[in-house]
Each structure stands twice: as C-alpha cells, then as structure tokens.
Amino acid sequence: MGLIQRLLRREEPEQSYAPLEGGSERPDGERIEDLEQRAYSRTDYYVFLLLGVAMLWAWNMFLAAAPYFQRRFDSDERLLRNFQSAELAVSTAGSLGSMIVLTKLQANASYPKRITSSLILNIAVFTLLAISTRAFLDVSAGAYFAFLMLVVFSASLATALCQNGVFAYVASFGREEYTQGIMTGQGIAGVLPCIAQIVSVLSVPPKQTQEGAPQESSKSAFIYFLTATVISALTLVAFVYLLSKPRSREQLSPTLDDEEVDPGHRPVTRKSIPMMRLLGKLHWLAGAVFLTFAITMFYPVFTQKILSVRDPATSSRLFQPAVFIPLGFLFWNIGDLIGRVIPGIPGLTLTARPRLLFTLAVGRLAFIPVYLLCNIGGKGAVIGSDFFYLFILQVLFGISNGYIGSNCMMGFVEWVDPEEREAAGGFMSLCLVAGLTAGSFLSFFAASA
Template identity: 50%
Template sequence: MDRLRGILTGRPGSRDARQPNSAEYAPLHASRDHDAIEAGARARGGDDDSSDTGGLKSAEARCSWFEYTIFALLGVAMLWAWNMFLAAAPYFASRFSSRPSIADNFQSAILTVSTIVNLALTVLLTQLQRGANYVNRIQLALLLNTVAFTLLAFSTAAFRDIAPEAYLAFLLVDVFLAAMASSLFQNGAFAFAASFGRAEYTQAIMTGQGLAGVLPALAQMISVLVAPPPRSPAENGSGGVGSGGESDSEDDPLGAAAFLYFLTAVVMSVVTFLLFVPVARRHNQKQRINITTNSALDDTETETDADGFQPPSPIRKVVPLTTLFRDLHWLAGAVAICFVATIAFFPVFTTKILSVHPYAPTPDHNSNRIFDPAVFIPLAFLCWNTGDLLGRLSTSGRFNARLRRRPLSLFLIGLARFAALPLYLLCNLHGQGAVVSSDLFYLFVVQLPFGMSNGWLASNAMMAAAESVEEQQEESGQEDSGKREAAGGFMALCLVVGLMLGSFLSFSVAGL
C-alpha cells in the first residue's frame, strides 16, 4: 500500500523516504515554487492550471466507443434474466401442465415477485447514496445472475419428477435472486453511466436492454428448433412432462432446449463480468487522480486498497428523493407509465395468443414448426423486442432532442400506449379464434409497434433526465457528479415502480 501511495504521490519508494514530511504536505497554492510557475505561465500567455483542467474535462467528456460498447453489454446483461423468464414461458408451462391453476397464473406470479423484490431493494439502494460503490453493485449483480441461471440450467435435468407446487417454489426463489441482481443493475449501471456526464452512455444501456429482449427470444427459438421435434400423440403414449410420469431429454425437447437456453444466460453474465473489469479499472484510476489532487489541495491523505484495484468510495452529497421528483416529475411519470402499460399487457397476452394456424406434430415431422407454440410464442417475443430495440435506436435527431425538452409530452405519450389493449383482444387469444385472423396482423401491427413505442419512450425519458441535470448544472455553474448519479438511480427507481404496478395490473388482464 505504501509503495502504491508512493507511486501515486510521486514520493521515493524506500520506507525511510516515505516518512511524512511537512514540506511535502504543504498546500500547493502556498508554495513559492507554485507562484513562480504561475508567473512563468503568465509570461507564456496562458494559465497552465486552467489549460490542464480544460484538457482533463475535455478528455472526460469525450465519448469512448469502447466504454459505449461495455455499457451496451451491461444493458444486455441487465434485462437478459427478465426476458429469459418471459420467453421461457412454454418450458415453464410444460412443467405446470398438470396444475391448470398454476399454469394460468405462474407468469403473473413471476412478475409480481420480481417487481416487489426489485422495487424494495431499489428504494434501499437509492437511499444509500453516500459512499455508494456502483462498481461493486454491478459486479455483485453479475454474480447473482450467474448463480440464478446455473441453478435453472441444473433444474432442467435434476428436478424432473418433483410436484408442480415444489417447482413453482424453486422457480420463485430463483426469480428472487434474479430480481436482486436486476435492482443492483438498475441502480448501479444507470448511476455509473450518469457519473461520466455523457447521455450517450445512458442510451447505450437502453440499447443493450433492447438487445436483451431480441437475443433471448432468438436463442429460445433456435434451441427449440435444433432440439428433437416433439412426438406425435400416437408416439407419446401415456407419459408426459409435468404429469408425474418419468421422462428423459429425448421425450422432452423443451427441457433440452431450456438447458441450452439457460446456459447462454450463464455465459453472458460471465463474459460481461470479464469485459466490465477494464472499464471499472479506468474509472477507478480517474477517481484516484481526483482523490490525489483533492488530497494535495486540502492537505489530506487518502487511503487506497492494498490490491490497488478498488479505490475508496467517494463521499457524495445526498440528494433527497423529493428534490429529484420536483425536478424530474414528468420524466419520472413518463418512464413509470410506459412500463405499467408494457408489463400489464405484453407478457400476459404474448404467452396466451397462439398462431391462427393450428399445429399438430406428425410422425414424419413434416408439419411447419413455426406454428408450434414453443416456437411461435418466442417469435412473438422476438417481434416485440425487435420493435423495442428499433425504438431505442431511434432517439437521435432534432425532433427527439426537442421532444426531450417537453417532459409533459412524453408523459402523455406514455398514457396513449394503453390503447394497445383492444388490439390484443382482436388476436387468437387462448387459441379460441381471432377477430382478425392473421398472424401478420398480430406480429407486425400489434407486437412490433407496441414494442417500438416502449423502447422509444423509455430511452427518451431516461436521456432527458440526464440532459436536464446537465443543463441545470450549466446554468448554476456548479458541476456535481453526485447529483447526476442520484438522478440516474432515481429514474431507475421510477422504472421499477412502473414494472411493479404493471405486474399487479397483469393479474386482472390475465383473466381476459
């Protein structure tokens, strides 16, 4: 530690040389040498200090594509778990097929447990601003996701014969772990991105979240299609998954596909953790430079960790939630109401609407598997999430920039999204027939635009919050990264509130 401190402060490496010296700790601005340096700078026609500071600010303000990519990866990992639970609905339904009451309500149960845990922990993390270490929160979230999906992958082979009630309990415990990871992610990643002072990094997270919806649905479709096709009724006999009979992976293609599906989530979390390390190190080095500079100016000394990786958590000025709500209330309401409409309708209807073309497996396996619910439902998720991704990518341009300066307009657009409810009711709900008998209508007129409006509105609201804080600080002439971080965490909290309210509303929608 002393050796590292010597490197950072420029002192010699020997123990004797590292002993405190009053001259070394004299305030820089009181030094005669500093006066001479200032005089030399004036003689050269410039101020070294201001020039260096401006260069540092300009370097920090510059957008790094490497950092942008890593923030996008964090966005992918952040919502990968959520979309895994949604897109794996056919597999979970097969595990609950012998209990219709569980099969009808397990999706709403997953949403409710997830959002309650997510909200409770996010509120706690938002309050813990002073000394918060957002890097540690992100890393812990990745580790929790790894554990949660390792258990899920293991359960596809190890817990085949347990009762549906027991599997539901196990699933909700796993959802609990994933929800903890999600809240750590929501709070840590948005606050960490806001600390860079670049709205582009917030947009990178939102884009990554859009990818997190596309990739799991695509992985689910591919894993089902590459697995052995389901047997026809004549081949199945009396056994079956969830009926208490014994089955192996050959009789359960959904189980084999789910194993590959959950394994991809484990790989994603591990890869993101490894790639996040360089960004964390670079951010920590900047913190050390700031801490060392402030220590020299304030005549204080700052401790660093022995391993040289994790810097001390800065002490931030706590910004009350009431202050943040007063400054960002329309934007907070816009992001919350956006996800209320999304969660109330999208997951519930997507798992209940089937293709208008009935699917029946044949002994020669010549039937079109795209109409199989195990493939068609993930396809519907893929269409919605593709629209969501396109919406998140379409936030540039003058029109969006002007709209972000009108928070009330964003809030009203969020309310207008509830008009999607009657459109879902026109589709083949529960396979009982559709008013508009067309899969293309369902996929490209209902799902795709509803997803696009979600991604576009959520991204603009989150970016508008970051830009609003920046403008307020420019007007006041005071730069406070702590308020930027607090604003990022507050908007993440409002997002989670929307998820929770939408999950409660989904119970009433599930009865339609």
C-alpha cells in the same frame, strides 16, 4: 497517484466552470483534452455494452422461456394461468425493494464489487436453471414454482445490483459514449434472448406428447439457459479485464471505498430536494413514464398465451407454441429497440411537450383490448392473422414503449434547475420502477382472460 486523486477530489466541487480550451491542465501538468482523448477506448465501450446486455438478460430470458415453463406447470391449471404474472410481480417488487435499499447504502458503496457480485449471482441462477432442465424433472408443479420464484427473486437482486453499480461506475469515466453503450446493450438484451430461445428450440427435434402435439424439449431449454450462463461469464471476464487496466483505476477514484479516501477530506454534501417539488415540476413526465411501463407489463401475460392461428399439427415449427411465443416477444422487443432509437433523430423528439407525452401514454391503454382479438389460448381469433399480431400489434406496442419511455427519461432535465437534475434523475427512475411494479400486479387480471 493516490495523492493526486485526493487533490482532484478536493478541488472538483469548487470548479463550476468548463476547462479552458487548449490550456487546461491537471495538477500533474497533463493537458485535460489529451487525457480525455486517450481515456476513450473502443474496448472499454464494448465492455460496457456487454454489461448492458447482462443487466437485462435475466428479465427477458424469463419471458422468452414461457413455453418451457408452461410445460412444467401443465399439471396445475392455477399455476399455469398465473405463473407469468407471478414472475413479473416477484421480479419487479424485488428490483424495486433492492434499488431502494441500495440507494440508502451509497455512502460506503463499492460499485465494482456490486457489478461483480451481480454477474456471479447471475451465473449461479442460470446454472441452476440449466441443471433443473435435466434433473429433478419429477418434482411437483408446486415445488418447481417455489424454485422458480426463488431464482426470479435472485435474478431481480442481481439486476438491481448491476443497474446501481454500472451507472455509478460509468459516471466516473466522464464519457457519454460508454453510457450510450450501456443503453444499446439493454436494447440488445431484449432481442438476443428471444433469438436464443428460438434457435435452441429449432436445433433440437420436437418432443411428442401422447396426443401427438409437439412440446419444447428439456434439452433445448438446457441449451437456452446455458447460453445465459455463458453471456454472464463472458461479461464477468471482460469486466475484470477492464478493472485490471491502470487507467481504469484512475477513473475509479470517485467510487473507491471509504478506507481508500483521505480521512481528512469531508465528502461533498448535496442539498436535499423535496420529492413534492420535483413532482410539481415533472408531474406530466413522471405520470407518463409511470403509465407507460405499467401498461407495458400487460404484454408479457398476453404474449405467452397467444398462439398462431395456423393449425400446429400441420404447420411448420415456426408457428408452433415453443417457437411462436418467443417470436412474439422478439417482435415486441424489436419495436421497443426502434422506439428507443427514434428520439436520437433530430426533429423526432417530444421532450419539450410533456403533456403530449402523457396523452400518448394514456392512449396506450387502447392496445390492451386489441390483444383480446388474437388467438388467446388457441380459442380462436377475431382477427385471424399472424401478420396483424406480430407486425402490427407487437411492433407498434413495442415502439410506443421505447419512444415514450426514452423521451420521458431524456427530457426531464429541461424542466428542473441544474442543481435538481441529479435528484430528478433518481425520482424519474423511481417512477419507472414503480410503474413496472404496479403493472406487474395489475397483470394478474389479464392472466384470467
């Protein structure tokens, strides 16, 4: 089998044509269409869906857990005001740096090992967070902030490992369905942590302060972080099962370590594509995706500060900060998921109109001042309506992010030559992460609002 895999790798770069319908065979005589049909597995699809969920779970978990972190920093006004922006900055900068390093280490990469390492790291991070809700509760706000930044950076490293490994590994299967499963899992990862946070808070009786205002219980935070540990552990078990399948080992051949590759076979060399050439062809789409995600990074800072216009002392727990804040994140992520689905509907894509996408991305700046009309920090709202905040502002802002971002990432292939597509994909991904990083640092200005 190893010999067959090496032969396939030798011949693959020379094959620029599609297999003949009904007559294509592998060197071992097996028909290609039969092999591809048998290669697809619904079980494998769900494993990749789980990997997509685990990939972005940490990111959304830290955002949805804002009420608990607010309680840990309520003794330090400076940390209370800036911890959310610090989370975003450390997370995005860590992911950007890690992605750059991992990209430079592709030659000897073992992508399954990267995926496994990311899941183990996530399990450790979430377990430490869960323990921190039951122990060391008397540490200072500054000490807990240092601990939080450490686990945020560790989670960003795990995310980078998972992103880098999963998309390379799934490419070896040659199945678009599996890639779609990963993207669907990422969308689900935006919604589930918010729901888990809300359920964990509502399942535990509220804790009262001396002033009588309800707070999020450490027990509910423990349940929430433990849920994340369970998700990562289940994903790890599922991925190990996927690796144990004999057919998965066959599909893995393009991502094997160097010692498993025939020493006499020279790897395929790819022509280097200058970034300036890609920028010249993709400047509208690159600018649109950069601006889209840079502007998006303002929403977490505002969302963790905006409270319900109802009196928390008399309203139901749904409108109290411990639930209302993750509810705001939930509505934004539902909008984002809707926005990601819309481009899949024929006639509703804008991939052929990059200038319009750039214009729409710039137009998203209008959402930022609208947040100032809401009940920031309980100081009162110009528009005193929770419906306006949740269903209009959050949902529409989320839809615009998912829709513009998806169109940009789907449409770049239409504007480059076939041999430039792989490099263009890396270039667009770099623009996306750069936008997240720039927006996370700019969000410090929103934190002082």
